[in-house]
Amino acid sequence: MTTSTSDRRGLIVDSAIDLIAAQGLRSLTHRALDTALELPAGSTSYYFRTRRALIEGMVDRIATRSRTDFAARPPEMDERDPDRLAHGIAGWLDRLLAQRRNDLIARHALIIELLGDAELHAKLVGCLFSHRHATGLFETLGATEPATAAADFIAVIEGLIFDRFAGARVALAPGTAQSVRQLAAVLAVQLRAAI
Structure with a gap:
């Protein structure tokens, strides 16, 4: 089963929100999200090139x-x-x-x-x-x-x-x-x- 781009982006954003809630803002990295979601390295940065883009997605x-x-x-x-x-x-x-x-x-x-x-x-x-x-x-x-x-x-x-x-x-x-x-x-x- 494949995941659409919007579904994958949503999954990453939701995981980022959960990560901040559990571990604080300092824990928010592309690598931490890849690990938490068991994605290949670099997956989060493919969908959100920068930390600001990821934060904008969460906002x-x-x-x-x-x-x-x-x-x-x-x-x-x-x-x-x-x-x-x-x-x-x-x-x-x-x-x-x-x-x-x-x-x-x-x-x-x-x-x-x-x-x-x-x-x-x-x-x-x-x-x-x-x-x-x-x-x-x-x-x-x-x-x-x-x-x-x-x-x-x-x-x-x-x-x-x-x-x-x-x-x-x-x-x-x-x-x-x-x-x-x-x-x-x-x-x-x-x-x-x-x-």
Whole structure:
């Protein structure tokens, strides 16, 4: 059975994301990916000539998955009641933590790596919860300063996610009622404070 070019590229990108999540950004090399995927030496560099090309592939993959996840968000994320809205967003974030943990970890590592690359950095920063969507949310909720409220809310979401995979709450397993409650409690405070 042969693998198409797009399938092979996708496999390499997914493996690169998993490699970063497990071993950190320093582990990301073409050779390490060839080894992890049991490909002939030089295969990864055939599909991604440079490290930047490989990173760009990961950024595109993470951003695409994020857009897909956001498009499939639960209806509670469109609520106007702060508590129900917080619970909906918490459930969505909890699902991301359970199903896309490696993407979230790689995303944070890459955000730091790409501070000097305005294009790719902006793509990653805006892909979890975009400022445009957050501003629209706070306009709908009647916030007096929707853009500021949106930026603050995104900062809280980023902190919650980081806390759950690398901070004080790494032991709190996603996919549990306790996990959703913890996320919802913090989000509800932030939502109520902004309106």
